Amino acid sequence: MSCINESVCKLCRRENVKLFLKGDRCFTDKCSFERRPYPPGQHGQSRLKFSEFALQLREKQKTKRYYGVYEKQFRKYFHEADRRRGVTGTELLRLLETRLDNVVYTLGFASSRREARQLVKHDHFLVNGSKNNIPSFNVEKGDVIEVREGSRGVNKVLAGIESAQKREIPDWLQADHGAFKGTVKDVPSRENITLAVEENMIVEYYSR
DSSP states (O other), X not given: OOOOOSOHHHHHHXXXXXXXXXXXXXXXXXXXXXXOOSOSSTTTTSOOOOOHHHHHHHHHHHHHHHHTOOHHHHHHHHHHHHHSSSOHHHHHHHHHHTBHHHHHHHHTSSSSHHHHHHHHHTTOEXXXXXXXXXXXXXXXXXXEEEEOGGGTTOHHHHHHHHHGGGSOOOTTEEEETTTTEEEEOSOOOXXXXXXXXXXXXXXXXXXX
């Protein structure tokens, strides 16, 4: 598995939006985006005029970085969304939102998506009672995600539950932190997806 070696705080600054990639740090005064809300680099504070293509690219990059997927994966998600019935942009976001690592984070069992991905890969979670260590696994309505009994004392899981108090769990999920489990009540609608992104621009980018 490849990994991101650059500072993830720079990614938030580059996309000009807080992507919550550093867990609890994003809610404190130490957040780099709060201290320097402009792109990194010596020209970061310059006023730039973006072309239509550049705006489309930025929307794609922002979404890809928010969910922590790489270019090849993101392109596959787009082609899968394009094959589905319904609005392509909404289907794309739905596929990304229902990834197991994102659901683990959204339920509040990890402090960030990156941390959730690591916990899933290290066999700390069950889906419908069976071990599942595939971060890209797409959950469905009725699925039950729970922390394995032997993993309920893991510090990162406990820290994730504590940090979840600062976030709001969307209506399509139901969390029971006392029982270390969560349920997928429904597939997410566009209104349930809080990322400020214009998905139509991503569709236009790939339709060139």
